Amino acid sequence: MKPGKFISxxxxxxxxxxxxxxxxxxxxxxxxxxxxxxxxxxxxxxxxKLRALLLNDPMQPDTELLLMYAARAEHxxxxxxxxxxxxxxxxxxxxxxxxxxxxxGGRSIDATRLESLESWTLSGFKPDLTxxxxxxxxxxxxxxxxxxxxxxxxxxxxxxxxxxxxxYLHRAKSEPGRIRVVDASHSIESIRAELDQIMEAL
Ligand code: TMP
Numbered sequence: 001m002k003p004g005k006f007i008s009x010x011x012x013x014x015x016x017x018x019x020x021x022x023x024x025x026x027x028x029x030x031x032x033x034x035x036x037x038x039x040x041x042x043x044x045x046x047x048x049k050l051r052a053l054l055l056n057d058p059m060q061p062d063t064e065l066l067l068m069y070a071a072r073a074e075h076x077x078x079x080x081x082x083x084x085x086x087x088x089x090x091x092x093x094x095x096x097x098x099x100x101x102x103x104x105g106g107r108s109i110d111a112t113r114l115e116s117l118e119s120w121t122l123s124g125f126k127p128d129l130t131x132x133x134x135x136x137x138x139x140x141x142x143x144x145x146x147x148x149x150x151x152x153x154x155x156x157x158x159x160x161x162x163x164x165x166x167x168y169l170h171r172a173k174s175e176p177g178r179i180r181v182v183d184a185s186h187s188i189e190s191i192r193a194e195l196d197q198i199m200e201a202l
Pocket of ligand 1: 013039040041068093094095096097099100102153154
C-alpha cells in the first residue's frame with residue numbers, strides 16, 4: 001500500500017491555524033483518503049495528560065522541552081507512524097518545528113539540546129509538508145484577545161511571540177522544500193486559494 005502523507009500546521013498562537021486545519025481536512029477527506037487529524041502536544045491519552053500539564057503548570061524551560069518530546073515520542077510511535085504505514089494521511093496541529101520556535105526561540109534554549117532530543121526520538125522523521133501560517137505578533141495578539149481564556153503560553157508578552165515568529169521563519173528558510181510560509185494576514189478566501197494550489201502540488 002502507498003504510504004500516506006504527513007502534514008503539520010504551525011504558527012504563533014492567533015495565526016488562525018485551526019480554521020485552516022478544518023478546511024484542509026475537508027479537502028483531503030473529499031478525495032476519499034483516510035485522514036487522521038491530531039495535535040501536539042497531545043494526540044494520545046498520555047500526550048493529552050502531558051498537554052494539560054504543559055499548558056497550565058509552571059515549570060522550567062528544560063522540563064517543558066523534555067515533556068514536549070516525551071509526548072511527541074509517544075505520538076509518533078502510537079499514532080502517526082502506524083497511520084502512515086496503513087496508507088492514511090496525517091494532519092497534525094503542530095509538530096517538532098513548534099519546539100524549535102517556542103522552546104529555542106521563545107524560551108532561548110540552546111538548539112543543540114533540541115537537536116539531540118530530535119535525533120534520539122525522531123531519527124530524521126519529518127512531515128512531508130509543513131504549512132507555516134505567518135502573522136505579526138501584533139495581529140496574532142489581537143486575534144488571541146477574542147479567543148478563549150489564555151493558557152500558559154498565550155499569557156507570554158509580545159517579545160516572546162516575536163522570537164517565536166523569527167525562529168519559525170528561520171527554520172522555514174533553512175528547509176524551503178518542506179516548510180511553506182503562508183501569509184496569514186491575507187483574507188480567508190485568498191489563503192484557501194493558496195492552500196488549494198499547495199495541496200494540488202502535493
Ligand atoms: P495550541 O494552542 O496551538 O494547541 O498549542 C499549544 C501550545 O503549546 C502553543 O502555545 C504552543 C505550545 N507548544 C510548544 O511550546 N512547543 C511544542 O513543541 C508544541 C507542539 C507546542
